[in-house]
Amino acid sequence: MRGCVGRGPNSLELEHEMTFSMGEPRPATPAGGGRPSREEAEEAVRTLIRWAGDDPAREGLLETPKRVTSAYAEWFAGYAHDPVAMLERTFEETDGYDEIVLLRNIRVESICEHHMAPIVGVAHVAYLPYRRVVGISKLARLVDAFAKRLQIQEKLTAQIANTVHDVLQPRGTAVVIEAAHQCMTTRGVHKPGVTMVTSRMLGAFRDNPSTRRELLSMISYRASVTHDD
Ligand SMILES: [Zn+2]
Secondary structure, three states, X not given: OOOOOOOOOOHHHHHHHHHHOOOOOOOOOOOOOOOOOHHHHHHHXXXXXXXXXXXXXXXXHOOHHHHHHHHHHHHOHHHHXXXXXXXXXXXXXXXXXXXXXXXXXXXXXXXXXXXXXXXXXXXXXXXXXXXXXXOHHHXXXXXXXXXXXXXXXXXXXXXXXXXXXXXXXXXXXXXXXXXXXXXXXXOOOOOOOOOEEEXXXXXXXXXXXXXXXXXXXXXXXOXXXXXXX
């Protein structure tokens, strides 16, 4: 979905604007009406500070609404990206490579749509190419494009897998995400150390148990390659 934001320019939009210089689409119009101005968003933060029991006028909190709205621009940057466009550039010179392509341990930073608390974990994205492959950094960017939105892990997993499957049209697509939800580690049931695992298997990964087994062993394989980063 592409469209224009509802209100005049504000600095949040300008930050998105910088992203577009790399050829990204404009942000989707939020469903349910126009986007508030940055000033309105900062006022909402002051309201939440008062709700928490503190005084937004005290010195240490004066710049907080500005910082929070800037942080939101990062946490929710996914709304400015078109996930389909990210995968449209593919490479067909693969010398017939038709085995599993797996990008493992992609860091996931998302925000739970029920409590607006962080979801942090890793994603594994795999596909079985049919005639074409995509640059691997695109798979990592695709994860971000869906993660940097209000999410639930189940939907995030399905959206990534469905997009890879629809755009690349591979023989199979698989996405596995393991993540901790701060809405259950720092509040509510308070269960630190608990992670949730979700997966979506499409095509050969769904239909062929041995292909699925091969994928799962690749995900759990302890690589001897070390990384500089
Ligand atoms: Zn939650």
